[in-house]
Amino acid sequence: MMNPKKRWGKRWARGALISLGLLTVGCAALFFALPALLIAPASVEKSDVILYGAISKHSAADKYVIDLYQRGVARKIVCVSSQVSWELYPSDYVRESLVLQGVNAEDVVSLRLPLAPCGGAETPRIVEFVKAHGWKSALYVTHPEDSRYTDNLARRFFEGEGVALSVSYSPEDREELTRNWWRTHWKTQRMVGEALIIALDRFYSGCR
């Protein structure tokens, strides 16, 4: 007959192993489900302005934004970014690039945002800018992995101020990001980073 203590230990070890296994499977499932969880379906509504926020090293959303502009989805474009290095605002360069690619210079502006700890602290400044120009609707072009969160978070700020919002992203960006994303450092970093941001923002009132 087995010693009761041994039997108890065995039962515990089995319980711990099962829990660990379930946790690992859960984490793996969550990891591979990240694209589905983070990327919302793109929604393109006719708007007064395009807010171009998909400015990063691996983004190629220029073509998409120009296409939207030329199709008449919106008559104005605002390139939005905060600084990425000393006195370096990518939105200034993106504006120039759009002008060089055929967008009327008077239809595109650069909005320099101050450094903010999170989207919840940054979005009110964009809303303020949109309202100051009298625009009533906006199409926010963002990074694919940021689309669902932007849709949830920014919509509240915009709609709270009476501005209609739709959120979209470049299909090329989405395709590039989701292709073998778990094997590429920057893609994994962006997916996991976004998931971490969403999780963290829930705990801080200034970011919700």
Add this chain to the structure above:
Amino acid sequence: MVAARGAGRDGRQAEIRMAPERSQAGEIIISYFIFRMPYFIRHMKCGIWNMNTKLASLSNFKQSKLARWGAGALACLLAAYFLTPVLLNKAAEGLIREDRLVKSDVIVALAGDIRCNREKRAAELWRQGWADNVVVSGMSYAWGFHTGEAARLYVMSLGVPEEKIYMICETLNTRAEARALDDLMRERGWNSAIIVTSAFHSRRATYTVERAAPGRSFYSAPVPTGSPEWTPRAWWTRRDDVYVTVREFGSWTNTLVGGWQ
């Protein structure tokens, strides 16, 4: 309970005997206490009995499995409550590496600081004479700007001459940066470098460059902690610091297991 009742009866008889002989106030009070004695005794005994009963049941309880588990769980909760902040602080402090500085060939400001405090610190060390050259780092974007170029201009604005500034490009992550730095050091014949980066990144960065460039000496001189920079003390209370710390632990894991490059 039976013993207490018996004592009560004796006490009451004593009071009846004494009451008619004394009429002064003090005596009335004494009489009152004597009259109430059985009540006090009964309750005192009751209390002792109750205490004994309670002690006995406590002793039984202490021997029970439930009590042991409960006490264990309580001890664990208390330990977790008091030890968790200490451990979290220690874990974050463990991310920092600060070496005693030695005069070196070059000061390297690693990329990734949008506030440019790394570059500022590198320029400060250069002015103090810790090295003759400064390396800045960054990457180019499709729209024709380069974060390394902006960093170079900033370091120049802080007084470092242009000819003393070198740049490493296309540094998407710390390992790529370490490889690029190794190439540059080999090319220039440099053997020692002071690595300047944010405090949370300092240990991993120095570890990574030491791995990438064996045989060379590296000294870590991180940017001082304190707002708006990352601060290890009570980092879990600040949203930005939580993000940075959790990410850094993830990056450490990735570096140690040799994961994503």
